[in-house]
Amino acid sequence: xxxxxxxxxxxxxxxVDTDVMTSGKYLNLPMDEMKGHTFEAMRPExxxxxxxxxxxxxxxxxxxxxxxxxxxxxxKALGIGAVVAESFxxxxxxxxxxxxxxxxxxxxxxxxxxxxxxxxxDLASRKVTDHTSGKxxxxxxxxxxxxxxxxxxxxxxxxxxxxNA
Amino acid sequence: MGxxxxxxxxxxxxxxxxVRPGEYVMANIDLAMVHDSMGPVCEVLFRAGxxxxxxxxxxxxxxxxxxxPPTVRDAETYKFIRSAVKRLGIKHFYGQNAGVxxxxxxxxxxxxxxxxxxxxxxxxxxYGALGAAASGIGHxxxxxxxxxxxxxxxxxxxxxxxxEGSLPPRVSSKDVILGLAGKYxxxxxxxxxxxxxxxxxxxxSIASRITMCNMAVEIGAKFAFFExxxxxxxxxxxxxxxxxxxxxxDSDAPYESVYHEDVSTLxxxxxxxxxxxxxxxxxxxxxxxxxxxVIGSCTNARLEDLRMAAEVMAxxxxxxxxxxxxxxxxxxxxxxxxxxxxxxxxxxxxxxICNAGCGPCMGGHxxxxxxxxxxxxxxxxxxxxxxxxxxxxxxxxSPATVAASAITGKITxxxxx
Numbered sequence: 001x002x003x004x005x006x007x008x009x010x011x012x013x014x015x016v017d018t019d020v021m022t023s024g025k026y027l028n029l030p031m032d033e034m035k036g037h038t039f040e041a042m043r044p045e046x047x048x049x050x051x052x053x054x055x056x057x058x059x060x061x062x063x064x065x066x067x068x069x070x071x072x073x074x075x076k077a078l079g080i081g082a083v084v085a086e087s088f089x090x091x092x093x094x095x096x097x098x099x100x101x102x103x104x105x106x107x108x109x110x111x112x113x114x115x116x117x118x119x120x121x122d123l124a125s126r127k128v129t130d131h132t133s134g135k136x137x138x139x140x141x142x143x144x145x146x147x148x149x150x151x152x153x154x155x156x157x158x159x160x161x162x163x164n165a
Numbered sequence: 166m167g168x169x170x171x172x173x174x175x176x177x178x179x180x181x182x183x184v185r186p187g188e189y190v191m192a193n194i195d196l197a198m199v200h201d202s203m204g205p206v207c208e209v210l211f212r213a214g215x216x217x218x219x220x221x222x223x224x225x226x227x228x229x230x231x232x233x234p235p236t237v238r239d240a241e242t243y244k245f246i247r248s249a250v251k252r253l254g255i256k257h258f259y260g261q262n263a264g265v266x267x268x269x270x271x272x273x274x275x276x277x278x279x280x281x282x283x284x285x286x287x288x289x290x291x292y293g294a295l296g297a298a299a300s301g302i303g304h305x306x307x308x309x310x311x312x313x314x315x316x317x318x319x320x321x322x323x324x325x326x327x328x329e330g331s332l333p334p335r336v337s338s339k340d341v342i343l344g345l346a347g348k349y350x351x352x353x354x355x356x357x358x359x360x361x362x363x364x365x366x367x368x369x370s371i372a373s374r375i376t377m378c379n380m381a382v383e384i385g386a387k388f389a390f391f392e393x394x395x396x397x398x399x400x401x402x403x404x405x406x407x408x409x410x411x412x413x414x415d416s417d418a419p420y421e422s423v424y425h426e427d428v429s430t431l432x433x434x435x436x437x438x439x440x441x442x443x444x445x446x447x448x449x450x451x452x453x454x455x456x457x458x459v460i461g462s463c464t465n466a467r468l469e470d471l472r473m474a475a476e477v478m479a480x481x482x483x484x485x486x487x488x489x490x491x492x493x494x495x496x497x498x499x500x501x502x503x504x505x506x507x508x509x510x511x512x513x514x515x516x517x518i519c520n521a522g523c524g525p526c527m528g529g530h531x532x533x534x535x536x537x538x539x540x541x542x543x544x545x546x547x548x549x550x551x552x553x554x555x556x557x558x559x560x561x562x563s564p565a566t567v568a569a570s571a572i573t574g575k576i577t578x579x580x581x582x
Contacts, residue, residue, distance in 0.1 A: 015351055015352070015440060017546075017548045019527075019528075019546065019548035019549070019550065019551045020548060020549055020550065023528060023550050023551075023555075024527035024528030024529055024551060024552075025528040025529070025533065025550075025553065027527075027529070028231060028236070028238055028239055028242065028529075029238075040550075040555065041549045041550040041555030042549065060352060061351060061352040061355060061385065064351060064352075064385070065287065065546055065548060066287050066527065066546075067285060067286055067287040067289075067301040067302060067303055068303070069205070069303035069304050069305060087352070087355065089355065089385060090355070090356050090385070090387055091287055091301050091302065091303060094302055094303060094306055095302075095303035095305065095306070098303055098305035098306045098309075099303075099305055143189050143319075144189075145189050145191070145317040146317075154305060155209065155305035155306060155308060155309050156209050156212060156213050156305060156308070157213075158309070159209070159210070159213035159214075159215055159308060159309065159312055160213045160214060162312075162313075163213060163214045163215060164214075
C-alpha cells in the first residue's frame with residue numbers, strides 16, 4: 001500500500017456529484033477516453049492538468065448521486081493519489097476503496113488550504129499536511145474490512161489473491 | 166432495547182443475534198441486481214480469473230440503460246453481456262421488453278420483505294417499498310458479491326419520518342420526498358437508514374412508496390423502508406408464491422432522529438438546478454420556460470403516474486415549443502397503459518412515447534438537451550449536465566406538474582389547470 005501521496009491540491013466544495021465527475025453521456029466510452037472528460041462541466045482544466053500524486057480536498061458529501069464506479073476510477077486513471085473530504089456519499093466511498101483509491105474522511109478538510117497548494121497524505125501516520133498553508137490534520141484509521149481491500153489494491157486484486165490462495 | 170428494520174435484517178444476514186449502529190458486519194446477500202453494469206462487473210470477474218458465481222439463481226440482470234443500443238459500441242457491450250450471462254448461467258435475465266431494472270425486479274416478484282439486496286445502481290434502495298433492505302454499490306463490490314455472495318456493511322443509524330395528513334389533489338409522493346429534501350438537505354440521511362411511517366405512508370400505493378424510497382438515496386440514505394402491510398402482501402400475492410419473513414422495527418427501536426411532517430397543505434414542489442435539495446413550491450417557481458418535459462424513469466413512470474399525466478392533460482395539446490417524452494417504467498406498465506387508453510390519449514396530446522427503459526434520465530440517449538435548453542422531468546437528479554449539455558438546466562417535479570408544464574411551455578401548477 002502506498003503510504004505517502006504528494007501533489008497539488010484540487011479544492012472542491014460540498015455535494016460534488018458523480019455526474020460532474022464522469023457524465024452519463026461518456027459512460028459508454030473506454031476509460032482512456034472517458035478520463036479526458038472528468039469534471040468537464042465544473043472544472044474543464046482538471047483532466048488536462050491533474051498529475052500523479054495530486055490530492056482532491058473537498059467539503060461534505062463528496063461523490064453524491066449515481067453509483068457509477070467510473071467516477072473514482074477516472075480520478076485514479078488521471079493519477080489522483082487520494083481524496084480527502086469532510087464526508088463522502090456512501091457509494092462513492094465504497095467504490096473508491098473498492099478500486100484502491102484512498103478516500104480519507106478528514107474533519108476540517110474544507111479549511112485545510114487553497115486550490116493549488118502542495119499537500120501530502122500519509123496513510124501510515126494518518127496525517128494530511130498542506131505544505132503551503134502549513135496546516136496539518138489527522139484522520140481516523142480505516143476499519144479492517146476496508147484496510148484489507150485497500151492493501152490488496154482494490155477488489156479485483158483481492159479476488160485474484162483469493163482465487164490463488 | 167429493540168432494533169430498527171435495518172438492524173434486524175443485517176443481524177439476520179450476518180448470522181448474529183443483534184447488531185449495533187457503527188458495527189461492521191460481513192453479510193450474506195439474498196439477491197444481487199445488475200443492469201448494463203453486468204458488463205464492467207464481468208470484466209472485473211474475468212480479469213480476476215473468476216468464472217463461477219456464488220449462486221446463479223440469486224442474480225437478476227436487466228438491460229435498461231442503453232436499450233436498444235444507440236451505437237455500435239453499446240451493441241458490442243450488450244453482446245458481451247449476453248455471452249457472459251450464458252457463461253455464468255445467470256438464471257434471471259431480461260434482455261429486452263422489460264423496462265427499468267428496479268421496476269422489473271419489483272413487479273416480477275424478485276423482491277420480498279426482509280431481504281438484503283445489493284444492486285449495482287444507486288436506486289436499488291427503491292426495494293424498501295416492499296420492506297427489503299436494498300442498497301446500491303459499484304461494479305467492483307458487485308464482482309465480490311458475484312464471487313462470494315457476501316459484502317461488508319457498516320450497520321447504519323436509522324432516522325424515522327412520521328408523515329401525517331391527506332395529500333391534496335394532484336399532490337403526490339414525489340412532492341412529499343422533494344419537500345423533505347428541500348427541508349432537510351441532500352445529506353440528511355447520509356450513511357443512514359430511513360423508515361417512512363405515518364398515516365400518509367400507509368395510504369400510499371406501492372407505486373407511490375417506490376417513488377419515496379427511490380429518492381431516499383438523494384438525501385443520502387443507505388436503506389429506506391416502508392412497513393409491510395396488507396397492500397404489500399396483496400401486491401406480492403399477484404407476483405410470487407415465495408415465502409418471506411417481513412421485518413418490522415420494534416416500538417423501542419433506537420432512532421437517531423424522528424421527524425414529524427404534516428402534508429395536508431403541501432404544494433407541488435420543484436427542485437431547481439443543480440441540486441435535489443434546491444426545492445421551491447411551484448407557486449414560487451416563477452414560470453420558468455421549458456424546451457423539454459420528461460415523464461419517465463424508475464422514480465415516476467408507473468401506471469398511476471401516466472394516468473395522472475393523462476388526467477392533467479385532459480385532451481389538451483403539448484405546447485408547440487415543447488417536446489414531451491413519455492417513457493413507461495416497464496413493458497408491463499406500457500401494456501397496462503395501452504389497455505387503459507392512456508397511451509392513446511397522451512399520444513393524441515402530442516407526447517412522444519418511447520421504449521420502456523432509462524432513456525435520457527442519466528444522459529444516456531433518447532432526449533439529450535442542448536446548451537441553453539431547460540427540461541422539467543419526473544426523474545430523480547438534476548445535476549449539471551445530467552441530461553445533456555452542461556449548459557442545460559433540469560428541474561424535477563411530479564408527473565402532474567410535468568404534464569401541466571408541457572401544456573403551457575413553462576413550469577406550471579397542475580392544480581390550476
